[in-house]
Amino acid sequence: MSDVYLNQKFVGTFDDGQKLAQLMREDRRRNALSSNLNVFYDEKSDDVYVENGRGRVRRPLIVVREGQPLLTEKHILQLEKNEISWSDLIKQGVVEYLDAAEEENAYVAFFEKDLTPEHTHLEVTPLAMLGMATALVPYANYNQSTRLNAGSKNQKQALGLYAANFAVRMDMDVNVLNYPQSPIVQTVMHDISEYDKHPAGQNVVVAIMSYKGYNMEDAIILNKASVDRGLARSTYFRPAVAEELRYAGGLIDEVSIPDKDVKGYKSERDYRFLEEDGIISPEAFVKEGDVVIGKTSPPRFLSSLEEYSLASSTRRESSLAMKHGEQGIVDFVLITENEEGNRLIEVRIRDQRIPETGDKFTSRHGQKGVVGLIVPQADMPYTGAGIVPDIIFSPHGIPSRMTISHLIELLGGKVGSLAGRKINGTAFDVEPEERLRHELLSMGFRENGVETMYNGLTGEMFQAKIFVGNMYYLKLKHMVANKLHSRARGPIQLLTRQPTEGRAKEGGLRLGEMEKDTFVAHGASLLLKERFDSDKTLVPVCENCGIIAVFDGFKNKSYCPLCKENTKISQIEISYAFKLILDEFKSLGLYPKLELESKY
Amino acid sequence: MSNVFKDYEDKFPKNIMEGLKAYIPKDTSETKTRKILEEAWKEYQEACVEAGECVGLVAAESIGEPGTQMTLNTFHFSGVAEMNVTMGLPRIIEILDGRKKASTPMMEIYLKKPYSAGKDIRKVALSIKETLFSEVATGFSINIAEGVIEAQLDREKMKDIGITDAILGKQVGNHLKKGYTLRISGDSMILKCRSKEEALNELYKAKEKIKTIHLKGVKDISQVLPVRRGEEYIIITAGSNLRDMLQLEEVDSSRTTTNNIFEIAEVLGIEAARQAIINEVFKVIESQGLNVDVRHIMLVADTMCTSGMVKGITRYGVVSEKSSVLARASFETPIRHLINASLVGETDNLNSVVENVMLNQPIPVGTGLPGLVTTLKSEKKKDAKESN
The missing domain is CATH 2.40.270.10 (DNA-directed RNA polymerase, subunit 2, domain 6)
Structure with a gap:
């Protein structure tokens, strides 16, 4: 007595599971059952699993009976003449799809010459075991x-x-x-x-x-x-996209050549390719820093508008410029609207890539x-x-x-x-x-x-x-032009004052923990210090309480926030990161007292 | 002649001195000997590590880099399915972390004369192996109504191992709680509870306890495997119990060893444990076909053992002993280390590498180590005045 499962749910029992599987397969080949149905008979547990749900990977095989494939010369002739199609072969039960489970019950021959009476199926072509891209590999x-x-x-x-x-x-990043x-x-x-x-x-x-x-x-x-x-x-295409965003209070971004009194105005040279509408002219040869779409935004905080009451000058510059290391020719300009109804400007930049x-x-x-x-x-x-x-x-x-x-x-x-x-x-x-x-x-x-x-x-x-x-x-799409990167001096992060990370931000190349160790192992103490000088700072420290002092720019004088005036304040040279960790100690409720002594 | 050696006695380490003594022929003239020793002294100084050399970090790199290439982390003994030994990186981590319990404790037992030649080797091995009661019992049954636990005995196995009714009775009797009587009849052992009130729960507990009663052999030795090594036979075991093993009369206590470092430290002392760490780590590295100088491993073993007990390279072990707060905090759980340090108002004197890297100051190794000793001009004047 075998248990029968339909889509993993128990539905009943049958005297001979093997027989049931056989009958169902014959019915399927006679087109009495859906070709989408697969039967698997598990000999070990004497169970029959019937599947017709979605999500199974199935593959076609030629049915073999008594060592003879059901696909004959006649079928092939008919196929060549377009009298029948693939789906007809399935209807006739010449070809059937097996899923991973039913494959366990099948004995599949690789080539027609290998066929024996025990075989149940024949591979349509051995190439079928390869995927689309792998089948493209010759030999x-x-x-x-x-x-x-x-x-x-x-x-x-x-x-x-x-x-x-x-x-x-308008594809992103294509060649x-x-x-x-x-x-x-x-x-x-x-x-x-x-x-x-x-x-x-x-x-x-x-x-x-x-x-x-x-x-x-x-x-x-x-x-x-x-x-x-x-x-x-090859040619490399990359679009620059700008959107006229709407802000609270009816304010809106404006695509135009920014006025000279706009906050963050670049230089006249950077805007030289822009036409009157603030969008670059096609076929312009742009290099890093050149503005592609000129845009201004309303001020970030409305309060700052009242304070100075110079409404016109408080708009912010928010133009889209060519990024570091990029260049190209403006290929195509598209002006449209996006889902929110905002005006959308896309400028496609093309760059010819000669092998190097x-x-x-x-x-x-x-x-x-x-x-x-x-x-x-x-x-x-x-x-x-x-x-x-x-x-x-x-x-x-x-x-x-x-x-x-x-x-x-x-x-x-x-x-x-x-x-x-x-x-x-x-x-x-x-x-x-x-x-x-x-x-x-x-x-x-x-x-x-x-x-x-x-x-x-x-x-x-x-x-x-x-x-x-x-x-x-x-x-291949990996070209040096997109990857070449070096830096001597350049932008630093606001928080840590250390160099930025990554090529896009003209970042530094990190000298990490293990690289540091190599310097230590060589005893190159001063070279190591120099490498890590990127965030060195002079910090005033109160010699009385050992807390970092405050520099008053107006009086051009440092004072200690705890001891007030009249204490000796000395400058020390430390990494800015250390200054930050001292601040973090303070936020933990710890008192990081620096005890200074003369270096010599 | 011996005078010449005496002059150098304090300079050379002991084993080099002995090596030199053995190497130089007895009839060498005094001047010649002196010359040889002088050369040796020069060579010795050349070979010494320079002041400011960063030996710890070099040791770490020298062990760490080959560590990235290690594969295959277990080793199996042929013939015994249950016996395998943790090897490779997991084993190294285990040793250097100073884990109290090795994941696969193992012993290599060397035997005294007649046995080492292979006499009764199987019998000796079997006598070492621990036998628990559950191994000679085929089944248990509990009769609640009468408060009786009955265990069926596997007579054949008992005979094989050499457990008589007397041993059985004695061992089980030793572990019995009061109020039980024991009777062995035929193929079963019957335990009867005097007070019939004993709950099922209690009976069940008693049954489980009986299963784990130690009958014979050395405790914790779960597997034995006699192996021929060179000219002699040794026994390799799974499970380790050095203290008891050394008591056995068949065992050569001078060479028998275990891979459990803590056991060695306990039984043989810290110097033996240091050597055990070196041997175990080196064994793993060698088995991987890698080449690491022993002196790197010796340095690590030294740091682990200097305190007099085995300490792992962890935040609870060696690292917690660092004098610098910042160095400790930069390893693991920084906040805990900082807060504990602030509770007692610790001072960090910035004497080591990590702290100085954090502060972006020259680190006190290599070229950063030597300082210039001079008197400042102002201080000179002061000194002059004071002396006046």
């Missing part, structure tokens, strides 16, 4: 799984044509590759996902060799001429790297036929990672570009490498893809034959 079945993870992860960060209507969209190409080596997933309509990379000539050590540690070398011709050129050292590139096999050097074409190595590679990839990236697919794609791409056709690199269903090699040989190349190359600097022939070919390379 994926030649790789270690970790590299596939890396490869598919990298593809998601590639620059390409993310949306055909990008020119009229568009200027000349994207369709890959020479493709998988069926490229067809299925219509990859040609949103490509994300370019076919380049890659040579696997080292170049003066500039491509060590995964770095790659770019050909300057290729870059000049537009290789991996530090930009990140990758092939589709998790072989990412950063540009180490851009070499003039004259100095690049060349083949006997005069072919100069676009990219030089380091051979040290191969042995430890074992990305065989990277090497096969190079070969496949070479055949494809020479023969003028696309190469199929679908995982488990590839065009055999043997044939590619033959074709390469027939076209007058070495069958293993290597070629004699010459040193571009000296003209000498390299002793080793170099593996060159064509590959699909992707430019």
Whole structure:
């Protein structure tokens, strides 16, 4: 007697659970039960679990009976002629969806040739076990799984044509590759996902060799001429958004060129690109600090308005300016209204990004790297036929990672570009490498893809034959232009008087606890002090009570708040952070008394 | 000859001196010996740590950095499923924190002559293992009406371990509460309560207590494993009881050891505990294939043991002993440390590193240590006047 559960709720019992599951499956295939229903028979506990709720992950499989798949040549012919569709196959019970539980009762064959009478299902295609992005990796079945993870992860960060209507969209922080190409080596997933309509990379000539050590540690070398011709050129879009906010009392922000008497007025130069309406003119080349949208806000507190009764001058400047390190060309101006009915101004800024050292590139096999050097074409190595590679990839990236697919794609791409056709690199269903090699040989190349190359600097022939070919390379969205950061002097935080944090705020690079320890370990005492001088201050201290004294700017004199006048007050040099912690001690009710003594 | 050595006796540490004595041939001339010792003295001074070298922090970094690379935190003995030893970072943390209870107490028992060669090794091992009453009982039943607890005995097991009715009766009898009578008949042991009034609750409690009665072996030793180490046999145990173990006549008390540092401190003294800390930490680091100089570990062990008892590197242990309020507060629970310090009006003389980093002053190590001793002009005049 088996217990039967429907969506995890007990509904009754049945004599033979195995039989019940079998019957229900047959009914489902006959279309007597919903195709959305899954049955799982648990042999250990002799329970039957029926599920038809939402939220289950299911996948399609071809039903197999007595070692024969129900999908026949006839079906395929009909499918090709568009006489039947996928859903018809499901209705006919040829294909069914299994959820994770029912899969436990199934015995699935990977390939048709593996089928035995015990099998219950056949995989539609082995590619089905891969996700969308992973299936885009060519020759994926030649790789270690970790590299596939890396490869598919990298593809998601590639620059390409993310949306055909990008020119009229206001997306935050997007990149568009200027000349994207369709890959020479493709998988069926490229067809299925219509990859040609949103490509994300370019076919380049890659040579696997080292170049003066500039491509060590995964770095790659770019050909300057290729870059000049537009290789991996992309455009970066970022909108600046300003809203005319409404405040209590009918006051409102105003987009305009601020008057000179507005509080916080920048300089005339900063507003030079603004048109009369206070919005920047399109195609203006803006750099850091330039105002994009001029805006003024009403005073923060109404009371301050009465006090000085100079109503006009109390408006605050609240313009939107280019942030630190940013530059670009004004691309597009949009004036609209938001949900609250406030006037909304969006200005899209475009910036052309030419590849430079530090930009990140990758092939589709998790072989990412950063540009180490851009070499003039004259100095690049060349083949006997005069072919100069676009990219030089380091051979040290191969042995430890074992990305065989990277090497096969190079070969496949070479055949494809020479023969003028696309190469199929679908995982488990590839065009055999043997044939590619033959074709390469027939076209007058070495069958293993290597070629004699010459040193571009000296003209000498390299002793080793170099593996060159064509590959699909992707430019990733991590570009140095967005990350480069350094600081000598700059803004500090109000509370702690220590440098601000982060690139956007032109912050300092933190010398943390462990870094401090290294200074201590070296006994570099005074160097350490100097490093931490960023917030040093002179503080007046009353020598009588040991409390921090007050400096009176009018009298230009310090006095002790406890002992009043007539006590000796001395200046001490401490970090401002220590002054703060003394204040915190006081707030705890503690008396942090400083006892001063002469340093010498 | 010995005069030459005498001159250097106070300079060198004892073991280096002894090493030198053993190394220099007896028939070496006096001048030659003196020359050798002079060279050795120079070398020794070269090897010494410079004044102002930040040894503590270097030790911390030297242990801490390899610590980040440690993996695999348990070690299993083949053959015994229940025996595994905490290793890796968790073990190091356990030792340096000075935890009273090791998570996997373990002993290495060396044996005296005939046994160390493997004589009766299994028997010796089994005699060490602790046997509780529950291990020889297969089941219990309580008769409330008559106030009787009956325990079925596993005769076969008793024979194996070597527990006779006499031992059983004596051990159980020792732990019995007044008012119970004990009778062993056949395969069962019957406990009868004289006053029939005894509540079920009480009977149940008595039953649970009987289960934990110690019958045989050394207390707290839950597993034994005889192992061959080099030429001799030793016994590795799970559970530790150094004091009782050293009493046993088969045991070589000079080499037997435990991984419980507190037990060593209690039984053998603080110097032994210091060495135990060094050995245990070094064992872990070595087992991970890492390379840390022992002297770093020795320094840590020294700081843990200087007070005469084992103290952990925690806010309750070594850190609470720091003289500086700010240094203590910068470790953990700052507010508690500050408030306690303010209650007694503590003064911080800013003598150590942490406080001076907080104040942004030169720290008193390395180049920050030496000071210039001079008399100020004004003071000079004063001095001159006074002397006049």
